[in-house]
Amino acid sequence: MATTEQRDAIIEELKQGVIEFDEDQVKAAAQRVLADGMDAYDAIMNGLSAGMSRVGELFAANEYFVPEVLMCADALYAGLDILRPHVKPGTTAGIKGEVVIGTVEGDIHDIGKNLVKLMFEIAGFTVHDLGRDVPLEKFVEESIRTESDMVCLSAMMTTTMISMPKIIELLRKKNPNIKVMVGGAPVSDDLAKRWGADGYAADAANALSEAINMIDTLRDLKPIG
Amino acid sequence: MVLLDTLKGRVASSIPVIFTGAGLARELADVPWEALRSDASVLAEAQLNFQRQTGMDWVTVYSDALPIPEVLGCTIRFSPVSGPLIDRQMSLQDFKPPSEIDYYATRSAAAMLGAIEICARAVRDVPVGVLFEAPFTTALRSFDATAAIKLMFKNPGLLRSALDFITGVLEGFSAEAIRKGASVVHIPDPFSSLDFISARHFEEFSHPYLTRLIGSIHRMGGHAILHMCGNTESIWPKMAETGALGLSLDQKMVLGNARAVLGKSVVLVGNVDPIHVLMMGDATAVRRAAVSCIETAGPDRFVLMPGCGTPPGTPIENLRAMVSTAKEYVV
Numbered sequence: 342m343a344t345t346e347q348r349d350a351i352i353e354e355l356k357q358g359v360i361e362f363d364e365d366q367v368k369a370a371a372q373r374v375l376a377d378g379m380d381a382y383d384a385i386m387n388g389l390s391a392g393m394s395r396v397g398e399l400f401a402a403n404e405y406f407v408p409e410v411l412m413c414a415d416a417l418y419a420g421l422d423i424l425r426p427h428v429k430p431g432t433t434a435g436i437k438g439e440v441v442i443g444t445v446e447g448d449i450h451d452i453g454k455n456l457v458k459l460m461f462e463i464a465g466f467t468v469h470d471l472g473r474d475v476p477l478e479k480f481v482e483e484s485i486r487t488e489s490d491m492v493c494l495s496a497m498m499t500t501t502m503i504s505m506p507k508i509i510e511l512l513r514k515k516n517p518n519i520k521v522m523v524g525g526a527p528v529s530d531d532l533a534k535r536w537g538a539d540g541y542a543a544d545a546a547n548a549l550s551e552a553i554n555m556i557d558t559l560r561d562l563k564p565i566g
Numbered sequence: 567m568v569l570l571d572t573l574k575g576r577v578a579s580s581i582p583v584i585f586t587g588a589g590l591a592r593e594l595a596d597v598p599w600e601a602l603r604s605d606a607s608v609l610a611e612a613q614l615n616f617q618r619q620t621g622m623d624w625v626t627v628y629s630d631a632l633p634i635p636e637v638l639g640c641t642i643r644f645s646p647v648s649g650p651l652i653d654r655q656m657s658l659q660d661f662k663p664p665s666e667i668d669y670y671a672t673r674s675a676a677a678m679l680g681a682i683e684i685c686a687r688a689v690r691d692v693p694v695g696v697l698f699e700a701p702f703t704t705a706l707r708s709f710d711a712t713a714a715i716k717l718m719f720k721n722p723g724l725l726r727s728a729l730d731f732i733t734g735v736l737e738g739f740s741a742e743a744i745r746k747g748a749s750v751v752h753i754p755d756p757f758s759s760l761d762f763i764s765a766r767h768f769e770e771f772s773h774p775y776l777t778r779l780i781g782s783i784h785r786m787g788g789h790a791i792l793h794m795c796g797n798t799e800s801i802w803p804k805m806a807e808t809g810a811l812g813l814s815l816d817q818k819m820v821l822g823n824a825r826a827v828l829g830k831s832v833v834l835v836g837n838v839d840p841i842h843v844l845m846m847g848d849a850t851a852v853r854r855a856a857v858s859c860i861e862t863a864g865p866d867r868f869v870l871m872p873g874c875g876t877p878p879g880t881p882i883e884n885l886r887a888m889v890s891t892a893k894e895y896v897v
């Protein structure tokens with residue numbers, strides 16, 4: 342078993358590895374988590390995820406830009422791949438929900454959508470990613486097939502975002518209880534309301550907190566910490 | 567030729583107004599995408615019609631941003647929602663640059679060059695412009711963008727050699743376009759925006775190639791306008807250093823600030839909001855926005871333009887209102 346200092350040092354390495362997008366450091370630290378018998382969930386939340394929160398702050402402060410964030414995301418995924426299989430069932434005392442996500446038809450921008458997906462994944466959601474240029478009906482089919490709690494729609498163009506109200510209408514017809522969240526640069530809170538979406542967020546971090554609130558109301562599950 | 571006069575630093579008889587918008591030109595001409603990007607006469611007629619209907623100060627020849635990626639080897643498909651799309655981006659690691667570039671072997675590029683020739687013969691009072699994207703944006707469009715931007719960290723040498731090659735392809739295309747009668751080259755570079763990459767990466771991976779391309783264009787007798795989307799504030803001086811005669815800024819930017827930073831050394835181009843004002847507003851809102859741009863950045867050394875492309879669905883009366891505001895503006 343690792344001592345508290347050893348644990349803290351490894352957690353810090355995971356965190357810094359994500360912030361400095363050092364994939365090798367993250368992988369090595371993740372292996373040590375397993376070798377030292379540390380709690381994988383603790384390492385994900387307080388190491389990897391804490392690192393990614395800092396990355397979000399650096400992005401908001403214009404110190405990091407999209408390429409840096411994508412590099413950090415790669416480092417984070419490298420750690421998640423190693424740690425996630427070792428998370429003990431039951432220790433994930435947090436929200437868990439199922440989400441369908443995709444970029445709407447005609448639109449191939451998926452960088453923003455992938456960042457939203459990443460935030461959901463580290464928070465313990467199961468994410469069904471339909472990818473990009475997704476036909477309207479596919480969102481409905483997938484949400485029914487997976488019995489998901491929520492559908493997230495992303496669009497980066499004024500020409501493609503207009504299919505969002507159509508998708509929302511289709512989803513509501515099949516499942517009146519499904520929560521729908523929309524986002525992407527041209528989308529706004531106003532538009533989201535006008536289209537009858539349950540939620541909107543301007544960035545990935547807010548997307549997560551918004552989702553937690555929405556699924557809370559749906560399932561009455563308690564968010565982490 | 568008020569546009570050329572202004573770009574050359576001469577006093578023009580009125581403030582020039584220009585629009586870009588192939589989707590809108592296509593809509594006004596009511597032709598299918600496939601025809602617009604493969605048939606020189608269809609493309610020429612659509613863009614000439616766009617000029618005639620608005621009275622703007624140039625004819626811009628382009629169907630979309632993808633002919634150059636196609637010349638590089640990308641394939642295209644059509645989305646019923648958003649038009650032409652790159653079917654699959656190439657992998658930069660596996661890319662073998664073609665040993666010889668024949669612009670006429672790619673239908674969409676050949677259509678553009680043919681359309682330039684038709685337009686140059688058809689118009690006398692306005693110059694013919696051509697539009698293609700900057701080296702950095704072309705690279706990210708042609709190669710898997712998510713993988714390619716990571717190369718800035720992982721393998722900068724590989725990215726640089728691709729940028730070098732692409733710059734050469736764009737120089738060659740500019741030469742053909744100018745030979746066929748284009749005198750203005752409009753170069754959008756949406757990926758160099760500070761909304762996407764840092765100023766440091768702009769300086770390293772975009773600026774040198776833009777400078778080289780724009781230098782060649784000017785040596786060949788063309789006039790370059792550089793357009794960047796989103797936030798560009800801290801790189802304005804670097805944008806001016808590329809040698810572009812006109813700097814076209816997004817509606818997010820305050821033209822008066824750009825003027826304060828850059829002085830009269832450069833022609834400012836912009837920046838009426840294409841969505842909230844041109845597409846969704848009325849003629850009064852358009853006039854008000856146009857006058858505000860003219861007064862903060864002009865009236866001299868200034869070209870009135872939307873902050874970005876004019877989307878399909880924009881009412882033509884709004885575009886006419888923008889043109890007449892500039893024409894009637896008394897200096």
Ligand code: B12
Pocket residue numbers: 407447448449450451452453454456457493494495496497498499500522523524525526527541542543544545546548630631632648651706707711712756757759761762795796874
């Ligand atoms: C990268 C990029 C591309 C890449 C995309 C690569 C990829 N795999 O995603 C490629 C090369 C493929 C591309 C292609 C095109 N693009 Co492009 N592209 C961009 C660019 C430079 C950056 C977009 C981006 O990734 N931003 C970074 C991410 C992190 O931000 P984001 O997407 O906004 O996401 C955040 C939030 O919006 C939010 N969010 C996103 N989704 C969701 C979903 C939910 C549910 C929630 C809650 C939140 C949320 O959270 C995210 C993270 O914080 C922008 C211009 C710019 N400077 O912004 C143009 C831009 C979006 N593209 C544009 C255009 C026009 C095109 C093309 C049509 C051009 C052409 N003719 O070829 C093509 C075709 C696209 C198509 N049909 O889909 C225009 C759109 C104009 C408009 N408003 O309609 C832009 C604005 C540039 C411009 N002005 O010309 N492009």
